[in-house]
Amino acid sequence: MSLIEKTAGELIELQSSGDATAEAIADSFLASIRVQDPKVQAFLHVDEAAVREQARAVDVKRKTGQKLGALAGVPVAIKDVLCTKGVPTTCSSKMLQNFVPPYDAHVIEKLKAADAVLIGKTNMDEFAMGSSTENSAYFTTRNPWDLERIPGGSSGGSAAAVAACFAPVSLGTDTGGSIRQPASLCGIVGMKPTYGRVSRYGLIAFASSLDQVGPFTHDMYDQALMMEVIAGHDGRDSTSVDRSVPAYTKSLDIPIKPLTIGVAKEYFGGGLDSEVEASIRTALKEYEKLGATVKEVSLPHSKYAIAVYYLVATAEASSNLARYDGMHYGHRAKGKLDLISMYSRTRAEGFGQEVQRRIMLGTYALSSGYKDAYYLKALKVRRLIKNDFDQAFSECDVILGPTAPTAAFKIGEKSSDPLAMYLSDIFTISCNLAGIAGISIPCGFTKTGLPIGLQIQAPPFEEEKMLRVAKMFENATDWHTKRAKVG
Amino acid sequence: MSSPYQIVVGLEVHVQLLTQSKLFCGCSTKFGASPNSQVCPVCLGMPGVLPVMNRKAFDLSLRAALALNLNIASFTKWDRKNYYYPDLPKNFQISQYDLPFSYEGFLEINAASDPKKEYKPKRIGIIRAHLEEDAGKNMHDESGKGGDSKVDLNRTGTPLLEIVSKPELSSPEEAKAYLDEIRLMLREIGVSDCEMQEGSLRCDANVNIHIQHEGELAATPLVEVKNLNSFGSVAKSIAYEAERQYAEFQKDPKNYRIGNFSKTTAGWNDAKGVTVVQRHKEEAADYRYFPEPDLVPVVVSKEEIEAARAAMGELPSQQRKRLQESPFSLSAYDAGVLSAKGRRMVSYYEEVAKEIGDGKQVMNRLSDLVMGTLNERKEEIDQFPITAPKFTDFMKATAKVNQQDRRDVFKHMLENQSDAATAMTALGIKSAADFDEGALRQAVKDAIAANPAALEDFKKGKTAAANRIKGHVMKTQKGAPNDVVQKLLDEELLKA
Numbered sequence: 001m002s003l004i005e006k007t008a009g010e011l012i013e014l015q016s017s018g019d020a021t022a023e024a025i026a027d028s029f030l031a032s033i034r035v036q037d038p039k040v041q042a043f044l045h046v047d048e049a050a051v052r053e054q055a056r057a058v059d060v061k062r063k064t065g066q067k068l069g070a071l072a073g074v075p076v077a078i079k080d081v082l083c084t085k086g087v088p089t090t091c092s093s094k095m096l097q098n099f100v101p102p103y104d105a106h107v108i109e110k111l112k113a114a115d116a117v118l119i120g121k122t123n124m125d126e127f128a129m130g131s132s133t134e135n136s137a138y139f140t141t142r143n144p145w146d147l148e149r150i151p152g153g154s155s156g157g158s159a160a161a162v163a164a165c166f167a168p169v170s171l172g173t174d175t176g177g178s179i180r181q182p183a184s185l186c187g188i189v190g191m192k193p194t195y196g197r198v199s200r201y202g203l204i205a206f207a208s209s210l211d212q213v214g215p216f217t218h219d220m221y222d223q224a225l226m227m228e229v230i231a232g233h234d235g236r237d238s239t240s241v242d243r244s245v246p247a248y249t250k251s252l253d254i255p256i257k258p259l260t261i262g263v264a265k266e267y268f269g270g271g272l273d274s275e276v277e278a279s280i281r282t283a284l285k286e287y288e289k290l291g292a293t294v295k296e297v298s299l300p301h302s303k304y305a306i307a308v309y310y311l312v313a314t315a316e317a318s319s320n321l322a323r324y325d326g327m328h329y330g331h332r333a334k335g336k337l338d339l340i341s342m343y344s345r346t347r348a349e350g351f352g353q354e355v356q357r358r359i360m361l362g363t364y365a366l367s368s369g370y371k372d373a374y375y376l377k378a379l380k381v382r383r384l385i386k387n388d389f390d391q392a393f394s395e396c397d398v399i400l401g402p403t404a405p406t407a408a409f410k411i412g413e414k415s416s417d418p419l420a421m422y423l424s425d426i427f428t429i430s431c432n433l434a435g436i437a438g439i440s441i442p443c444g445f446t447k448t449g450l451p452i453g454l455q456i457q458a459p460p461f462e463e464e465k466m467l468r469v470a471k472m473f474e475n476a477t478d479w480h481t482k483r484a485k486v487g
Numbered sequence: 488m489s490s491p492y493q494i495v496v497g498l499e500v501h502v503q504l505l506t507q508s509k510l511f512c513g514c515s516t517k518f519g520a521s522p523n524s525q526v527c528p529v530c531l532g533m534p535g536v537l538p539v540m541n542r543k544a545f546d547l548s549l550r551a552a553l554a555l556n557l558n559i560a561s562f563t564k565w566d567r568k569n570y571y572y573p574d575l576p577k578n579f580q581i582s583q584y585d586l587p588f589s590y591e592g593f594l595e596i597n598a599a600s601d602p603k604k605e606y607k608p609k610r611i612g613i614i615r616a617h618l619e620e621d622a623g624k625n626m627h628d629e630s631g632k633g634g635d636s637k638v639d640l641n642r643t644g645t646p647l648l649e650i651v652s653k654p655e656l657s658s659p660e661e662a663k664a665y666l667d668e669i670r671l672m673l674r675e676i677g678v679s680d681c682e683m684q685e686g687s688l689r690c691d692a693n694v695n696i697h698i699q700h701e702g703e704l705a706a707t708p709l710v711e712v713k714n715l716n717s718f719g720s721v722a723k724s725i726a727y728e729a730e731r732q733y734a735e736f737q738k739d740p741k742n743y744r745i746g747n748f749s750k751t752t753a754g755w756n757d758a759k760g761v762t763v764v765q766r767h768k769e770e771a772a773d774y775r776y777f778p779e780p781d782l783v784p785v786v787v788s789k790e791e792i793e794a795a796r797a798a799m800g801e802l803p804s805q806q807r808k809r810l811q812e813s814p815f816s817l818s819a820y821d822a823g824v825l826s827a828k829g830r831r832m833v834s835y836y837e838e839v840a841k842e843i844g845d846g847k848q849v850m851n852r853l854s855d856l857v858m859g860t861l862n863e864r865k866e867e868i869d870q871f872p873i874t875a876p877k878f879t880d881f882m883k884a885t886a887k888v889n890q891q892d893r894r895d896v897f898k899h900m901l902e903n904q905s906d907a908a909t910a911m912t913a914l915g916i917k918s919a920a921d922f923d924e925g926a927l928r929q930a931v932k933d934a935i936a937a938n939p940a941a942l943e944d945f946k947k948g949k950t951a952a953a954n955r956i957k958g959h960v961m962k963t964q965k966g967a968p969n970d971v972v973q974k975l976l977d978e979e980l981l982k983a
Contacts, residue, residue, distance in 0.1 A: 083534065101528075101535065105535060236537060241780065322579055368773045
């Protein structure tokens, strides 16, 4: 097994045993990017010299006996929605094509403090709006398992980077499934932590009440490791919660006993691909073998989740994205224009179609005369969706189901039909609306060799339990050891 | 005087809070720094930044709300007010919409028609006060050469308290009195310095008039007057609007019914003394308010309210009431004048009055000597060289001294940083206690003898001639008690 197929945990061990240096590790991944990324197109920005410099600094620290952080020498790919000081951060938008943040996001500070090596910024749907990475203003990222297909989205670049072995781990953001869905489609692990578990400071907002940062990894140990680094209170994010962060890596291998698994009947309705369903049913059987009790639970309001999401998320987005007006930074329409023309030309040129569609939707939902029927009604239903989960979790430890209704679809297949595209998040969206934790883990392949993901959802701040439940499955299966062969 | 209409005014006052840092970031709020030198990613609205509430700002606004007798909501949240403007980098303002932190209060003002002569209290209802962030400043090229406009974002994010009164002000004078009282009170309790010139107090006036017409009450449409840059222009613009609206009304009285409140926004042109319509209601912006998802709601505890109340101290209205009671027993008018000078002047007064005993006399001396001097010297009472104990000594030493000598002593003390005794010695003015009646009588006799012509005139019935003799006495007997000299002179003139 070459270095690039290793997990972060393994790379850390190789360094401590003296079998690899951070620089050698970085070089292997950079080489992999150089050769394969032209096909996958996961990255928007890689600065090889800067990567080597970071890696060398870690090696020097080790040689001189200095204390090393938890991710010393581990390359981490970063979704281009997270601000990196002095490094372009574009949100895959023309609007921010030349934007270089003067500060680091909280999670970036944490990674740097943990001696991680930031290997590059990854492609995404523009402003995290999309489920396929086709909405990037620059290019579409390919699924490493089948280059004709999308990697999922919006964190498609970060998912593909791990699946293609360009980095052992990466960071994404999840507003309605943007970590879990691409993790599922790329055959890796991706977690959306509880809202408030990870600071959003420096995460360029799409929908503030739904956005959350989370890791992509090959396995559960790396998830635990990444979460130990990025989770925790940050005074700069008022919605980040002041709760201690458990030592996830320490408890990871302790199985949950007794374990009651909830299965929501609503997750097995129409639209669920039969191969995906079969894989999920097999996974449930596996859990029964491990001693779990499987119990049917109900999430009766989940059928409204997509409608609620596209009102709440777009309303917040219409306000969050108002700042991109050409006035203070970012793209500005050329020519001597009056104020209003400058605003509208700048925004028409700088934003892609899907972003414009969502800004209009959200503006409409908040407009006087419509706000009660749309935005405020959606908030009420959001509360009901949350109540559904509270009720369900009173009867079970975690809820299991499919992450996405299908495996990766073909590039262009849904791009002309926004509603069909929105439905690919049908199983992931309610988790964000309820503010709970969710994770997607690999649980099989279709006959054509496309990965399938199993979603585990847990009550707020029960990431530790969620990781342990997932680890039970990982210990019993070998899906997490599979690596894509980029063709 | 009866007017054909009743003026109805409500004021929206914005005051900047006296915090060191901005409402949602750590930048300084200091006025007058070079443009864009007090900014950070948060107040610049850079991608990815988040606001964090400044608790000090919230505490100050709690204090202000309690002083305005407002109820404090136990739960309050933040909302976004969305609109596009270059001085608003996020293109939304964090404000409070449907759940302001305070509601339903009142402010007592002096509604006397001549507030310089009397004090007539009136309670003006306050609908609400809420906290929000200030915008920056657009600066346009005024050379006429069409240069670029510039934006200064130093002010962006400064905490602003918006205080909305009920439409209970009935005249331009009342509006001015309301502003005077708000400014005095907020300065006194340390909430804001309320400098209209620096923009730390801003005011919009909602004006209309009610008219009794053919037995029915008619009302003109509401006009919101903006761009008011002094308390004087607030009063002037209200008077102007009322007259203008009445003239409009008279053109077609049938068209006016109460409740027909389509609102117009107008700007006050101070140079021309007129209002200019800016925007009609149909063109009003839709601010698309919604709860600010980046901030958590604020829960206010009883302890916090009590702490804010304790920090508030005595309010001007309480002070005025107390000054009219024993031991000070000032008139309502004097109490108003004194209280308007601020807390530190009041305590100076109290310190002196408690020693002297005669509150009214101390007030007279203060307004005669100290207040005017402070104005001339542009000084505050706590930097004044004649401290309260020194002024107390001065009052005692010059109790029987005539007015001119008293002023001379005061002036000497001020110029030489001396005390009353030193000043009087230097000026050759004896304090009342130092005069021996026998010696004084001799001085009076000498003066009569030295002024035979005046004596002659006096005897012919020109009583004013006695003053010439008295003046002669005073020249040699500086500081001699006026009443004693008069008595002795009267006696001696009878004998002469």
